[in-house]
Amino acid sequence: MTAPPIGVRDEPTETRRAGITAAGDDTAPASFVVELAHFSGPLDLLLTLLREEQIDIYDIPIARIAEQFLLRIRTLRLDEAAEYLEMAARLLRIKAQMLLPRRDGAEAWDDPRAELVRRLLEYQQVREVVDVLEVRAEGRRNRFARTVPPAPERQPSAGPLSAAMADLLAAVDRLLRATRGPDIHAVIPRALDVAGALAAARALLARRARLRWRDLVRVNAEPWEVLSVLLAVLELARLGECVLRQTLAFGAVEIVGLEAGPGTLVGDSETATAPLLSSHDQPPAYDTAGAAA
Amino acid sequence: MTPLAQLLEAALFSSGMPVSIESLAALDSDATPESVEAAIAELRSRYDEGGHGIEVVEAAGGWQILTRPEYTAAIERAQIASRPHRLSAAALETLALIAYRQPITRADIEEIRGVSAGSILKSLLERGLVDVVGKADALGRPLLYGTTPAFLEHFALRHLGELPRADELAVALRPAVEAAAAPAS
Numbered sequence: 001m002t003a004p005p006i007g008v009r010d011e012p013t014e015t016r017r018a019g020i021t022a023a024g025d026d027t028a029p030a031s032f033v034v035e036l037a038h039f040s041g042p043l044d045l046l047l048t049l050l051r052e053e054q055i056d057i058y059d060i061p062i063a064r065i066a067e068q069f070l071l072r073i074r075t076l077r078l079d080e081a082a083e084y085l086e087m088a089a090r091l092l093r094i095k096a097q098m099l100l101p102r103r104d105g106a107e108a109w110d111d112p113r114a115e116l117v118r119r120l121l122e123y124q125q126v127r128e129v130v131d132v133l134e135v136r137a138e139g140r141r142n143r144f145a146r147t148v149p150p151a152p153e154r155q156p157s158a159g160p161l162s163a164a165m166a167d168l169l170a171a172v173d174r175l176l177r178a179t180r181g182p183d184i185h186a187v188i189p190r191a192l193d194v195a196g197a198l199a200a201a202r203a204l205l206a207r208r209a210r211l212r213w214r215d216l217v218r219v220n221a222e223p224w225e226v227l228s229v230l231l232a233v234l235e236l237a238r239l240g241e242c243v244l245r246q247t248l249a250f251g252a253v254e255i256v257g258l259e260a261g262p263g264t265l266v267g268d269s270e271t272a273t274a275p276l277l278s279s280h281d282q283p284p285a286y287d288t289a290g291a292a293a
Numbered sequence: 294m295t296p297l298a299q300l301l302e303a304a305l306f307s308s309g310m311p312v313s314i315e316s317l318a319a320l321d322s323d324a325t326p327e328s329v330e331a332a333i334a335e336l337r338s339r340y341d342e343g344g345h346g347i348e349v350v351e352a353a354g355g356w357q358i359l360t361r362p363e364y365t366a367a368i369e370r371a372q373i374a375s376r377p378h379r380l381s382a383a384a385l386e387t388l389a390l391i392a393y394r395q396p397i398t399r400a401d402i403e404e405i406r407g408v409s410a411g412s413i414l415k416s417l418l419e420r421g422l423v424d425v426v427g428k429a430d431a432l433g434r435p436l437l438y439g440t441t442p443a444f445l446e447h448f449a450l451r452h453l454g455e456l457p458r459a460d461e462l463a464v465a466l467r468p469a470v471e472a473a474a475a476p477a478s
Contacts, residue, residue: 040381040382040383040386040406040408041383041406041407041408042407042408043406043407044382083407083408083409087407119405119407122405123405123406123407125459125462126386126389126390126405126406127386128462129389129392129393129456129457129462130382130385130386130389132456132457133385133388133389133392133448134379134385136448136449136450137379137380137385137447137448137449138379139362139449140352140446140447140448140449141376141377141379142362142365142376143350143359143360143361143362143365144359144360144365144368144374145309145310145357145358145359146306146308146309146358147309147374148307148308148309149309150308150309150310174322206396206426206427207395207396207426207427207439208426208439209424209425209426209427212315214315219326252315252319257427
């Protein structure tokens with residue numbers, strides 16, 4: 001499949017677009033195959049056609065566009081770009097549907113182009129984000145970082161950790177010191193919220209394969225929160241949903257999510273049915289459609 | 294400069310990638326996130342005001358030392374370092390989709406782009422810009438993809454929130470489209 005250019009491309013978008021209009025002569029089939037490689041897919045080609053013809057995306061003259069589209073891809077062999085052919089077929093089908101007689105004044109006419117318009121708009125949004133990304137990448141590309149080989153990932157020491165009691169206490173002390181200082185005069189007994197911490201940790205693990213302690217405990221967490229998270233993480237490890245790794249004595253503990261297959265969950269049916277994706281902890285909607293309204 | 298700022302400078306110099314505040318704070322047992330931030334600010338202003346060819350830049354939730362862009366052309370001419378290749382349009386589109394819709398399956402990417410995404414995903418995985426972040430509950434338990442810290446660094450982003458929000462884009466989707474954004478279950 002040669003149609004979408006994969007890998008690297010060193011010419012900026014402007015030349016890419018310009019190249020299309022400049023080589024507008026469709027009678028040169030040899031140059032055309034190369035030209036098609038400029039497009040990242042049938043939607044890209046379609047959108048470019050619409051732009052060239054200055055066509056309103058909500059009112060596409062489907063017959064004309066289908067013709068143009070076919071003209072552009074006619075030199076393709078069947079095995080070269082199934083995606084383009086599929087789009088061509090789709091266009092012809094819409095064209096046929098448009099030719100069918102409509103009932104007069106029927107309000108509920110389903111525009112056969114609606115689905116195509118939706119996809120084109122969605123794709124156009126992607127292109128817009130790509131433009132933003134391109135500018136940002138270009139800015140970063142013009143700066144060099146040092147090329148230091150990264151430190152090799154340390155394997156956890158095989159034997160059991162040997163630690164003196166004093167070291168353990170010091171570690172606990174460090175953890176607690178990172179939390180808000182204890183208020184000695186107003187002690188409010190608080191139940192641990194292991195279930196809540198468990199759900200939060202699961203939600204995070206579903207999105208990211210590796211976590212660190214800091215990802216789970218908020219800054220200025222109170223001791224009961226720290227303990228809840230600790231118990232939740234241990235519980236996850238017990239259930240086989242994650243492994244805990246400490247590459248260095250007293251180093252940061254890494255929480256690595258494991259596939260929570262049904263076989264690995266033993267016993268506790270309540271946790272076994274917990275959904276992999278929890279919605280309550282999702283970041284604000286960055287999906288291209290959700291927040292558009 | 295304060296001893297902590299000097300220590301951070303050495304640490305940032307030793308790393309090719311952004312170093313997180315947590316890792317920087319771990320350098321010194323007396324350091325707190327606040328004191329690290331203050332030392333970073335000190336280091337940055339030192340580089341900015343002292344006339345330096347490098348600067349301290351925030352990226353991917355951490356900090357790193359980068360050369361200033363005005364010297365790139367000369368460095369490249371002298372063949373001391375060369376800029377990495379640009380990503381292809383197809384790769385950028387795939388990345389844009391993953392960034393906004395993560396976790397997302399390959400099928401969803403292909404449905405929106407209208408082309409197969411297998412080889413592009415493979416090369417993005419190899420470059421470390423995306424990673425498998427889980428499996429969807431859908432039939433066949435397809436892999437879910439998400440972006441990595443390397444993605445943020447590649448696009449000089451501090452976090453994903455720096456990408457334009459959907460309502461900031463010029464192309465506004467009609468509400469009827471929302472169903473398409475919901476993950477298939």
